[in-house]
Amino acid sequence: MARILTGIQSTGIPHLGNILGAIKPAIDMSNDSKNDSFLFIADMHSLTAIKDAGVLRENTYTVAAAWLAFGLDVNKTVFYRQSDVPEVTELTWYLSCFTPYPMLANAVSFKDKLDRLSEVNAGVFLYPVLMAADIILYDANYVPVGKDQLQHLEITRDITSAFNNHYGETFVMPEPKISEQVMIIPGIDGQKMSKSYNNIINIFLPENDLRKNVMKIVTDAKTVEEPKNPDTCNVFKIYSLLADKDKIEEMRNNYLRGGMGYGQAKETLFVTIMEKYNKERALYNHYMSNIDELDKQLKIGADKARIVASATLKRVRKAIGYS
Ligand code: ATP
Numbered sequence: 589m590a591r592i593l594t595g596i597q598s599t600g601i602p603h604l605g606n607i608l609g610a611i612k613p614a615i616d617m618s619n620d621s622k623n624d625s626f627l628f629i630a631d632m633h634s635l636t637a638i639k640d641a642g643v644l645r646e647n648t649y650t651v652a653a654a655w656l657a658f659g660l661d662v663n664k665t666v667f668y669r670q671s672d673v674p675e676v677t678e679l680t681w682y683l684s685c686f687t688p689y690p691m692l693a694n695a696v697s698f699k700d701k702l703d704r705l706s707e708v709n710a711g712v713f714l715y716p717v718l719m720a721a722d723i724i725l726y727d728a729n730y731v732p733v734g735k736d737q738l739q740h741l742e743i744t745r746d747i748t749s750a751f752n753n754h755y756g757e758t759f760v761m762p763e764p765k766i767s768e769q770v771m772i773i774p775g776i777d778g779q780k781m782s783k784s785y786n787n788i789i790n791i792f793l794p795e796n797d798l799r800k801n802v803m804k805i806v807t808d809a810k811t812v813e814e815p816k817n818p819d820t821c822n823v824f825k826i827y828s829l830l831a832d833k834d835k836i837e838e839m840r841n842n843y844l845r846g847g848m849g850y851g852q853a854k855e856t857l858f859v860t861i862m863e864k865y866n867k868e869r870a871l872y873n874h875y876m877s878n879i880d881e882l883d884k885q886l887k888i889g890a891d892k893a894r895i896v897a898s899a900t901l902k903r904v905r906k907a908i909g910y911s
């Protein structure tokens with residue numbers, strides 16, 4: 589059985605791109621009985637940027653509610669909040685003593701910010717070491733990553749071998765698992781949907797706000813009567829990701845034939861989202877109005893995670909000479 593570990597950033601309510609590109613594939617993977625999966629909300633990483641306690645707390649809950657709403661099964665996945673297992677910070681310190689300064693200075697996450705060094709806190713600099721500790725603490729064999737995270741995983745592997753070479757095999761060597769066909773979901777302006785581009789579709793919004801959100805999708809200025817090109821239209825692109833095959837075909841024909849305005853296409857998309865995610869929206873709202881239930885689920889995960897974490901730390905302390 590391979591242990592797969594995934595960290596989730598908690599920087600806001602997951603959007604349609606996160607759901608189709610990350611949440612659903614990860615849940616499918618965790619439901620595969622060949623995998624032993626660990627999934628955590630990286631709220632300690634978030635502290636490098638978010639210093640508002642209310643926002644930090646709320647972000648964890650919205651992310652947890654979204655994952656649970658989409659069917660994450662806490663009996664199949666160890667689902668926990670990073671900060672509930674403070675052992676990770678102890679390991680971060682040990683690992684940082686095996687991390688050469690130039691390696692961190694070369695990390696993209698830090699190099700990106702060289703032009704505004706006064707804004708960089710040590711947490712940003714140590715980010716890859718905390719990530720290494722996240723992985724090593726749980727004996728992960730595989731870490732699914734996008735290409736942008738490959739360098740960080742290389743750092744994890746370098747630290748792992750530095751430690752193992754010095755003290756003998758203490759840690760499991762993790763490997764990246766790169767998802768081959770990354771699906772890129774377009775946002776309401778046609779660029780990649782991204783929180784930082786302000787172009788998301790938030791399927792968890794209340795009905796009226798969700799309708800407004802969908803109505804903001806950018807289109808050209810063709811009149812109702814004119815035939816339209818579905819393949820260059822953001823509304824159609826998003827619709828194609830969600831609707832059934834025959835409905836997509838029908839919509840395509842409506843575009844080509846003319847006589848259907850963009851407003852109508854958006855309304856159809858809106859109705860499709862409401863129908864398709866009816867259950868998930870209700871579950872999300874249920875969790876967000878029952879935070880104690882979220883806490884309970886996260887506590888189950890934290891208890892399981894801590895068992896593995898403390899066993900790893902015991903090995904490390906022994907290797908280092910603390911016990
Ligand atoms: P930010 O703007 O802060 O980078 P984001 O909206 O891009 O935020 P991330 O937190 O970077 O979201 O990504 C979380 C997960 O969702 C990652 O696995 C990422 O690959 C996936 N993801 C994000 N945006 C999309 C998208 N448009 N299409 C498919 N997958 C996406």
Ligand code: MG
Nearest residue numbers: 781782783784
């Ligand atoms: Mg991103």
